Amino acid sequence: MMNLIRAELLKARATRSFWALAAIAVAYCLGWAATEVFAFLQPGGHIEDTYGMAQQGNVFVMVLAIHMTAGEYRHKTITWAYLVTPRRGHVITAKLLSAALVGALIGVAAAVVTGGGAAIMLSATGHPVFTSGVPGVLLASVLAMALWAVFGASLGLLIRNLSAATTVAFLWFAYIEWMLMTFVPGIARWLPTGASEAIVGFSRTGFPTAGGMLPMWGGALLFLGYALVAASAARVVSVNRDVT
């Protein structure tokens, strides 16, 4: 399994799109931290929310993870993977674990950059720079990024078509969740975005306000559950499907 995870990481880092998406994810987090400090944060407000922006680039991490899995079908490199490791379940497990690792590493980068940037900006604008809640928020951001990567990798394995997987993810997070939230009161905190925001304990947009957020562990478990359901479905369909 270590060999397979190593192979997945080698494959991922060998493309430019990987580094581009990772850089965008980190920059996006920093951009949102700046927006939070300069546009939203009131004197005496929750400075933890600024640090919580360290997971705001999660969509880019998800897309990157979709590339790690659906990209294999797009370029038919999955054939090589299965020729080397005909026990397909091992390949899929390795992909999910390496996606989690990649997500966590980008999460760490985002936490360092966003955390540093937030401290400088908060200090420059006369806000308190640190509270006892800050380290927890940064750690939770790293966890959220790792889970978003697993979610993306599963989605890519399940749908297998790179454009379709990316489009489905976009439609879901940009429109469908919002429609569900509008028409089904109280559902918001049970949706993936609601679960993800519960992990860092704040809502960027008031998304899961109806009924309140789940506790942090609840959000993490629920989001992990979504990712694992997608992953299990992906595993079932991948193991028996003909590769032509």
Add this chain to the structure above:
Amino acid sequence: MSAITVSHLHKAYGQVHAVDDLSFTVERGQITGFLGPNGAGKTTTLRMILGLVKPDSGSAAVDGVRYVDLANPVTKVGAVLEATSFHPGRTANAHLVALCAASGLPLSRAGQVLREVGLEQASHRRVGAFSLGMRQRLALASALLGDPSVLILDEPANGLDPEGIHWLRGFVTALAAGGCAVLISSHVLSEVAVTADRVIIVNHGRLLADTAMSDVVDLEGTYLELVTR
């Protein structure tokens, strides 16, 4: 025991019998040509041998073992399937290094096989910029990583220039002379006629001929007679 044993393989796609009760063996130290028109079931057969496609019935084995049950298959079987199956954004070296890592081979094998196929100059270029012939060489390099004793090549001459075809001929002939079993599917009858020791002809998924090349006087005539019958 034969290097490859195909017995009573059957695979249907809807109403179409892609492979229909196909049986043959491939022996060590020989080049076996695998011929048939487009859609005859050649690629499906090769993919069933390699565990990529599941047969509806029948079985295929390498050294008596199903491909999916081989402990580290790349050390036993090398396969070249499609010329285009690379990520265009990865370099030749990155592609091979990842395969080495996945199969537990030393990463230095990547450089060795690139030299063997004459791609060392291009090792750090992205595959997206490769010609079809270079991709075929890279596919062959991938197949050679584990120093296998069985090679399965699906249309390996596609996209190769005359010099490349000449090189490939010498390459597979040397491998067979060294004791490897080589199974090559091809459309190019003249190429098979000069390289193969044995020839298998299929159409509509069924075996039409399985014979030593030395018994074939006119491969093209025999082929045309069989597949148009």
